[in-house]
Amino acid sequence: MAYTEEELKKELETKEYEYGFYTDIESDTLPVGLNEEIIIAISKKKDEPDWMTQWRLDAYRAWLEMEEPEWANVRYKKPDFQAISYYSAPNKKPKYNSLDEVDPELLETFKKLGISIDEQKKLAGVAVDIVMDSVSVATTFKKTLAEKGIIFCSISEAIQEHPELVKKYMGTVVPKKDNFYAALNSAVFSDGSFCYIPKGVKCPMELSTYFRINQAGTGQFERTLVIADEGSYVSYLEGCTAPSRDENQLHAAVVELIALDNAEIKYSTVQNWFPGDKEGKGGVFNFVTKRGLCEKNAKISWTQVETGSAVTWKYPSCVLKGDNSIGEFYSIAVTNNFQQADTGTKMVHLGKNTKSTIISKGISAGKSQNSYRGLVQINSRADNARNFSQCDSLLMGNECGAHTFPYIEAKNKSAQIEHEATTSKIGEDQIFYCNQRGIDTEKAIALIVNGFSKEVLNKLPMEFAVEAQKLLEISLEGSVG
């Protein structure tokens, strides 16, 4: 492990949600509730062109007709959509040219999050687009990227400056009427990230967005659009945290990835929203629609580490449209206390010789429920499609539950599909072996969980892998009795 025992001990002592602080920045918040006026107001605040406003209204009208989905294996009190404020921007929002101009309090927030901008600028070489309460406040490394022709900015900026790209691609992978939460997001999305990698360019650094829900009673509706043009490559990181709050906060994001011919997108998420306290009070509702479209020979790889949120409902998917395209999904979902997760992926094989891999690891502890739900669909024209899926669940304690709902639909005789799933607990002999070697039980479990998750952790970029490893240990702290 990358850090010492003392460090771990210290971290474990702070059992409470460590990112649970609240930054006192004046926010510019719209009144609660949702109607066409609010949507027009959001659009106006962001100075959006008319086509965008119409697009939002279209989505809103469709949303009104829809019903909240019930099929997921999660129980929660439905959010009251009229009691949410749909827009909250840090008030003092000048256009920054350098970090010095940024509100020092804001910088302090980032420092607490451990992603201090200046440090990252120097050391990690990561370009970060920080979205706090839905509005992107700082984008670093823009200049370095601009030299390569890479566009990396907030989506509102993209709507102003690159409307042709936004118009062409937004809503093509996740249509605005796709599902209840996607429609809601399409109507009210406040900000998000936009990324365009031109033809043949390999993005020289990892692009990163950090989301954080700050203001009480706000929902976070961000929208991410990543376009990798022919032959390009990009690795994109996304991290999420929220301060502790008693009430449930809603987060309904939409992420669209478009990989054109021969392009590759690697999308990694570490999600650590506030999971609610030990009694299951509060926490974030995370209802996210993520989908990628692969053209010829393209590749999209999703990696996610889910440790937070009271309720997670998330299925990063790949539509393998082009021949020889590849989709991958690597996931670790950890639930503790009263958390509920219903997560998995969809691999839709449309093109010939398409391949997909699904590796999902679920760890449930406390009184939590952890479900894997996946779909592998081979269409009749997808000759020689290949899929391998593996879902393993680890149970800790006898009050939690692990569930698997894999759907497999094959309509082509040349398809080759393998699916396997196992459920088990940590073996007493494994713990005994560690104890024997002088490793205490708590540490032994961390070790075993790490080994269990290795296949997925290995897929994360270095900086993230270390953080994810720590998160796993903190999330499971106290779950062994």
Next chain:
Amino acid sequence: MDLKDKLISSFMAFENNVDVEHPVHDVRTEAIKNFEKKGFPTKKEEAWKYTSLNSLQKIDFSIFPKEENALEYKDVKKYFLHEIDTYKIVFIDGIYSSYLSETTHDGVDICLMSAALTKPMYQPVIDVYFNKVASKDESLTTLNTAFSREGAYIYIPKNKMPRKPIEILHFATGNEASLMLQPRNLIIVEENAEVQIIERHQSLTGNEVLTNSVTEIFAAENGIVDYYKIQNDAPTASLIDNTYIDQKDKSVVRVHTFSFGGKLTRNNLNFYQNGEYIDSTMKGVTILGDKQHVDHHTLVHHIEPNCESHQDYKGIYGDSSTGVFNGKIIVDKIAQKTNAFQQNNNILVSDKATINTKPQLEIFADDVKCSHGCTIGQLDEDALFYLQTRGIPQKEARALLMYAFANNVLATVRIPELKTRINKLIANKLGVNLGFDL
């Protein structure tokens, strides 16, 4: 009039022919109310996502056959397992045929549901077991419960085993243009008792037949039940088969399903393990062609600790056929030390064939070993080539490989003559003469 309305209005006519004072009739009335409320399942329901009953509901089925029809044994001999001596319970168009049957009351009861439901001497057993494990909620099961009158009744007392296997056969003769049958079976195996049962539905004409069957099986401590379902019906026959099994400590129940024919076949196989050290096995071979549709839904509910369940379903799908497999394992919080295994392997041999599979686990206990595996693939080209180099023609080589693929399931068939018979059915279905019996 659609089928639902017709069924509900027929219930009154049905009441004229049964003893409405009997306690069972309260169960029937309750059941028809539930069906009236729920109606036929639609594709919007998760459990019926891949199977539609719409086209069946458009057919004007006769609910009660108008006249009896007799069959000559020589004409239907091939549908019996005639190589060995068996007890036989035979129904023609839903009506019991004493001529073709061989029942007994010698130590064990192998007789009719109609007798069990009406004669006072069976009343204590009916009170304890009838409609106790079958769902009171699932619409098609309650439809059957509402019209339950005839079927097989098998009662094996403590420490007994019938001398020979039991065959349950349902023939449809095509007397009616389209016929709906609703047989209801009750099988009770007491402590240390054992029974082997073979069930078959056979339509003898090209007329439409829809069978909605419910079987309840109770296996007491150390009881052993072997149940074989042979589904090789005519292309105009549809079957909805609901089987509910209640197992007590150390009992063993094995259900084998062989689906080779029929227009639409839906198997709902439900195991409830109400005891410890129980073994439940369900295996199936499905070989389909044309536009056939087979849907296997299995449920194993592990309620108590230290139990096992094994599932192994193989499917080969050709032409425009559709196969569905939905296996669900639930392990309750207290059911520690459960071992549950599920395997589903499929081969698509045609581009128009479809397979939808959903192996599902719901686990609430931590000290368990549960796994499921599912594959969809093709025959191994290398193995095919190897056989061809040994002078085996391609068609036979393919059949041989497919046969080998399905063979795992046959290994646990415990009646040798039945195994031979199924071997022949498979060879026949694959269109080859294997020239040997395995």
